[in-house]
Structure formats: C-alpha cells, structure tokens
C-alpha cells in the first residue's frame with residue numbers, strides 16, 4: 058500500500074502557545090497551513106501555566122522594557138543572547154495587548170487595566186526595588202492563553218490534525234527540511250506531510266526526570282527529531298528545577314504564591330531565604346531558591362517525618378486573596394497534598410520544570426546550525442517555544458518569561474515563514490521517507506524483550522539521581538555510564554501490543570526513544586561544563602567562569618559530540634550589559 | 642483493590658467486555674495512577690491522559706456510573722470493585738477512548754471567540770474587576786466533556802443540541818463586556834434544539850470536575866433572550 062501524502066505550504070508541529078501563535082500569523086495570509094498535535098490542542102501543556110506572562114506594561118508601578126531586559130540578562134547568568142532578549146522584552150508589550158484583544162480574560166485592576174503581580178528576579182531601575190511585571194489571569198494564565206489562541210485559530214479556519222504524532226522530519230541531501238512523517242493515532246496509519254516550511258513547536262521534556270511538573274506528553278519529541286536530522290541542540294545542561302513542586306508528587310505551585318506574599322520556612326519555622334538572598338528573599342531567582350531548599354533538607358532542617366521537604370506558607374494572605382488570585386493552587390494543594398493552603402502551609406520540594414536549552418534558532422525563529430567557521434540557517438526549518446533555544450533564558454529562566462518566549466517567537470516564526478512560502482516545493486527525498494518509516498516499523502518486531510515502561514522508569518530515575526540540582530564530576534561520570542547502558546538496552550525493547558487502532562503503547566515507545574536522546578544531551582553537556590552558572594550547579598566548580606565558559610554548548614547525537622559557540626553580547630539598539638556577579 | 646475496566650479493540654472485538662485487574666493502592670493514589678498500574682500489567686490497555694493535575698481535560702471516564710477526571714479522583718473515594726467505562730453515548734474507539742468529534746463540533750458551532758467590532762485601542766480594552774468577575778465560573782472550562790456526555794438531551798440529539806459545554810462557552814462570550822456580538826450570538830441559539838433542548842436535568846452541574854454550572858449559564862442565556870424580546 059502506498060504511503061498517503063498531503064501537501065501544505067507550512068507545517069506546524071505542536072499546538073501549544075508557540076505553535077498556535079505561529080499558526081495565527083499564517084492564517085491571516087492565504088497560505089495553506091497544517092497544525093499537527095499529538096493531543097487535542099487545548100490539552101497541550103501550555104494549559105498548565107499558572108502565574109502569568111511578563112511585559113513591562115507598568116500598570117501597577119513604573120516599569121519599562123529596558124529594566125525587563127536587564128533582569129532577563131542577569132537572570133540568564135549572562136548566557137542569554139542580548140539581541141534576542143532585547144527583541145523579546147520590547148515585543149512583550151504589544152504581544153500582551155494583542156492577547157488581550159484576542160480575548161484572554163486577564164484579571165483586572167480597579168482602573169480596568171490588566172492585573173500584574175510580582176515574580177522572582179524582577180526589578181525596577183536595573184536591580185533596584187521589586188517590580189510587578191507578570192500579567193495574570195488568576196493562577197490559570199496558561200489555560201486562558203491557550204484556549205484563546207485555539208479559539209482565534211478556529212475563527213481563522215486553521216487546518217488541524219488532532220491526535221497525530223510526528224515521527225521524524227524528512228531532509229534532502231542539501232540538508233533542507235521537506236516536511237514530516239506523522240502517524241494518525243486513531244487509525245495507526247502513517248501520513249507524509251510535505252511543506253515548504255516546517256515549525257517545531259513541541260514543547261519541553263520534563264519527563265526525562267522522575268519528579269516533574271511536566272505532563273506525560275512532554276517527552277522532547279521535537280528536539281529528538283532535530284537531533285536525528287543532524288541538527289545540534291544547545292545548552293541542554295541548563296534545566297530548571299522549580300523550587301515549589303508538591304513534595305513527593307511534583308505538581309507545580311506557582312511562584313505567584315511568593316509574588317503575592319507567601320514565603321518558605323524550614324522545620325524550625327525559620328524564613329530561611331533571608332540567609333541565602335538577603336534582598337530578594339523568597340523572590341530570588343529560581344535556581345537560587347531551589348538550591349537553598351535542597352541545602353536546608355540536606356543539612357537536616359527539612360520538615361515532615363522524613364525531613365525531606367520545606368513548607369510554603371500563605372495562609373496569612375487571607376481567604377479572600379487566596380480565592381481570588383490563587384484558586385487553582387488551593388485546589389491542587391487540597392487534592393494532591395491533602396492541605397487547604399488557606400489554613401496550613403504546603404509541603405514543597407524542587408521539581409523538574411523547564412528546559413532552557415533546545416534547538417538553536419535566531420530571533421526570527423529560523424533554526425541555525427554551525428557551518429564552516431560561522432553558522433547557517435537550516436533551510437525550511439523553524440523552531441519556537443520551549444523546544445527552541447533562541448537563547449533568551451541562558452542558564453536560568455525567569456518566571457513569566459516562557460509564556461512570553463513562546464508567544465513572541467511563535468509569532469516571529471509565523472511572520473518570517475511567509476517569505477519562504479513564495480518558493481516551490483522541493484522534490485521529496487524518498488530515502489528520507491524510508492528512514493522515517495523504518496523508525497516506525499522497528500516497533501513491529503515481535504518476541505520477548507524489555508518493556509517500554511521498565512526502561513523508561515529506570516532512565517528517569519537515573520537522570521534524577523545523576524543530573525539533578527547539584528552535580529559533581531563523580532556523580533555525573535557514573536550517571537553517564539548508566540545512561541549509556543540504558544540507551545544500549547533500547548534495542549532489546551519489544552512491544553507486546555502490535556495493534557493499530559489508538560495504540561498508545563507504540564506512541565510511548567517512540568516517546569521513550571526521544572526521551573533518551575534528550576537525556577543523553579543533558580548528561581553529556583553537563584559533565585563537560587566545569588563551572589557553576591544558573592541552573593547548572595557544580596559543587597566541585599562552585600564559581601562562574603566567564604573566561605572559559607561564557608559560551609553556548611552544542612550537542613550532536615552522532616557520537617555524543619560537543620561543540621561550542623559564543624554568546625551574543627551585543628543587543629540591537631542599547632548598550633550591552635557586561636557580566637557581573639549575580640546577587641539577589 | 643479490584644478494578645473492572647471496559648475493554649474494546651475494534652481489530653479483535655465485536656463489542657465491549659469487562660476485564661478485572663487487581664491493583665495495589667497507596668495513600669494519595671488517584672484513579673489515573675490505578676489505570677497506569679493496569680497499563681503496566683497489560684500494555685494494550687488504552688486511555689487518554691496527560692497533565693495529571695486536572696487542567697488538560699484528557700482523562701474523563703465513567704467510574705462507578707459517574708463521569709469524572711481520573712487524575713483528580715482519589716481511589717479512596719471509590720467503592721470496589723471499581724467499574725471504569727468510557728464516557729456514555731459516544732462511539733468507542735478503543736477501551737476507554739471515545740470519539741469526541743461531535744462534542745468539539747458543538748463547541749465550534751457557538752463561534753467560541755471574542756468578537757470586537759470597534760477598532761482596537763492601542764493598549765488593553767478596559768474592563769472593570771466587576772465586569773471581569775462575570776467570567777469567573779465560565780472561562781475555567783477545560784473541555785473535558787464530563788458534562789455533555791452525562792446529559793440525556795445530548796445523548797439523544799448530539800447533532801442538534803449544543804450540550805452543556807458549548808452553551809457554557811456561549812454564555813462565557815455573552816457575559817464578556819468586551820464582546821460585541823450579542824445579537825448574532827442570541828439569534829444563532831434560536832430554535833427548538835440548540836439551546837432549548839436543555840431540560841434542566843442538571844447532570845452537568847453534578848459531574849463538572851471544575852465546579853462549573855452550565856445549567857445556570859443556560860438560564861442566563863434564556864433570561865437575556867427574554868429581556869431582549871420585550
């Protein structure tokens with residue numbers, strides 16, 4: 058039976074905030090656009106974002122994009138590219154207004170303007186007093202944004218392929234991307250989608266760690282697809298552990314809780330952040346707070362019978378503020394911790410949360426890859442959202458900057474792509490299609506073998522034990538050996554279920570391959586980086602080393618090879634922010 | 642704890658059957674954890690799920706006769722044997738996975754997007770906290786489908802009756818001070834079916850995992866129609 062083919066001008070893989078905002082730009086042209094998502098669009102993990110999206114609207118107190126830019130550069134521990142950061146912080150303002158015009162039900166101030174709350178790492182006047190820059194729809198901002206973008210895409214008649222799983226990109230001999238092989242989950246049939254431009258907007262990969270705020274579907278498929286197409290991934294060692302996940306479970310409790318006035322205490326009831334960050338205290342940057350919590354627990358000041366977590370106190374905010382501003386986390390606390398946050402503190406511990414690294418792009422969303430002494434655009438390929446690395450977050454992302462990133466660069470990709478669409482479709486590369494089909498057919502192998510879940514559990518545990526909040530040479534070297542063994546074991550994995558219709562076991566097998574590719578990229582990149590910067594914390598190299606390490610890591614799947622490239626320290630119009638010691 | 646789960650694989654079965662699984666429970670275990678445990682025992686067992694915290698709306702199932710979200714349903718609240726079936730009234734694709742297209746069609750049919758006719762201001766469209774408060778209890782819908790697939794009027798007329806979810810959404814836009822399509826929205830709801838098939842049976846209110854009240858929203862729409870008619 059011949060493979061079914063469909064042709065579109067543009068293919069967008071992923072229907073989270075990044076994919077949907079890219080699609081929305083295209084919908085205003087007469088281009089034919091396909092959006093593929095492995096789940097129904099409103100089930101994408103953008104729906105889970107709670108606290109809000111940053112923009113220097115200045116609705117609550119004075120603010121401007123330049124201060125936002127300073128905070129983001131500092132937050133990134135000087136690994137972010139300053140041209141992209143300037144672009145994002147400027148664009149933040151029209152982006153949020155556009156969201157509002159599209160219908161996002163933001164919370165409001167008495168004067169009718171959008172409500173903004175304080176988040177970690179935000180300051181006025183280049184490091185001065187706390188700013189309030191995070192635009193919020195209660196604590197359901199991601200839900201409000203995702204649903205609105207989906208609704209506007211319905212209005213624009215975007216063509217959706219819901220519950221289709223992208224297997225691999227198709228590349229020709231010149232390295233141009235021609236589209237992707239996808240699988241219709243319901244029927245189990247493959248489909249080839251040809252496109253002049255393809256956007257990867259597949260989100261993050263928190264599932265590589267055992268305890269995570271990320272959904273079951275966050276398996277890094279886009280990064281792994283890029284890797285298999287020969288594109289490197291950048292800065293993968295920088296993975297954010299959010300300080301406040303529900304202890305033992307991982308569900309997120311937004312930083313907005315601390316923004317509204319909540320704070321952390323240890324078993325002695327001490328407000329310990331005062332010791333680690335005398336000025337910003339509980340609103341220090343996430344990497345700082347996560348390390349503080351782990352240190353408290355390690356040094357025996359943890360709470361609970363096993364002394365394995367700390368407490369997040371917010372009952373003093375009062376019933377009214379909590380039910381108005383933080384209704385979602387109250388619900389989550391009740392369900393998963395059995396605690397009513399309006400009465401008792403919540404048990405929390407860091408949870409694997411966000412990938413700073415990803416597929417390298419420029420600020421137009423175009424994927425770039427090293428070539429000769431410089432770099433060049435991968436023809437026909439874009440990436441946006443958490444799977445991309447522009448890089449605006451560098452070594453540590455500030456809360457509220459990811460929703461911003463996905464929207465700003467999703468749109469930038471959508472706009473830039475329109476140029477590409479004037480060209481003709483390139484001829485299909487049949488060998489490339491066969492390769493992608495082989496990846497699918499590999500799972501038809503029958504017989505006894507290791508189970509998908511078994512290997513996945515082992516891999517996620519190994520990642521958690523060996524690539525977590527604190528990383529030493531010893532722990533990581535041992536970890537890498539274990540991970541390599543687990544990767545080798547992949548060839549012994551067999552499915553027992555070979556049916557076609559809605560075969561989720563097969564999907565999970567394909568996801569496992571992707572997880573392992575992402576996990577290896579983290580482990581290899583992390584072991585090599587001999588310094589502490591942002592989320593990458595090495596007790597054996599406790600200081601940041603700008604002379605040797607102020608550079609981006611590039612990881613290639615082929616032979617686990619590493620390469621490096623310089624940080625872009627020149628903004629577009631303003632003076633650069635030179636590296637300084639980072640204190641909060 | 643014993644679980645009786647509904648199984649159906651169209652490549653093999655003519656009709657759904659029940660299969661029993663024994664699952665060891667732990668403190669704080671949710672129904673989704675139990676379903677994952679069953680999938681560990683038999684990887685061919687199939688259900689949708691994703692966020693695991695009640696916000697993505699993927700894992701609605703019928704448990705002991707009631708539609709619920711598996712990931713926020715503690716097993717400690719359930720009586721054994723726990724009977725888990727797909728949502729009633731929808732075509733079954735496999736095991737607990739049903740075809741929700743009709744439900745999504747009804748959502749699309751109410752034109753669920755903000756309509757603004759005035760030119761957009763440079764900044765945000767202003768909205769007072771009181772006006773914004775009218776959207777609370779409406780915008781939080783996660784489209785899980787627990788309500789509409791528990792509604793007898795939707796079972797009998799899924800092509801013609803919008804169902805509680807879509808009507809809640811219609812009211813979400815009618816109630817938004819920024820929306821400027823009230824007349825068109827109300828006109829589109831005229832006729833004996835789309836809106837008026839609601840017989841206030843209130844199953845939707847009982848099952849909504851987000852504590853929303855579609856029946857009340859439907860009442861508001863009817864009131865507004867009445868008001869505009871006089």
Ligand SMILES: Cc1cc2nc3c(=O)[nH]c(=O)nc-3n(C[C@H](O)[C@H](O)[C@H](O)COP(=O)(O)OP(=O)(O)OC[C@H]3O[C@@H](n4cnc5c(N)ncnc54)[C@H](O)[C@@H]3O)c2cc1C
Nearest residue numbers: 071072073074075095103108109223260442443457459460
């Ligand atoms: C609990 C939580 C709270 C957060 N809160 C905030 C916050 O308050 N503020 C903030 O700025 N950031 C927050 N973040 C981060 C932010 O929400 C995410 O980084 C962002 O939403 C990612 O958006 P995305 O569009 O890149 O990806 P996603 O929304 O994850 O979407 C990915 C899409 O890709 C599709 N996909 C993936 N793989 C495939 C495949 N193989 N085939 C087909 N489709 C595929 C999926 O179906 C989905 O549609 C939070 C994150 C979490 C986990």
Ligand code: SF4
Nearest residue numbers: 782783785786788849
């Ligand atoms: S109204 Fe409630 S039950 Fe119905 S789809 Fe929305 S969240 Fe689910």
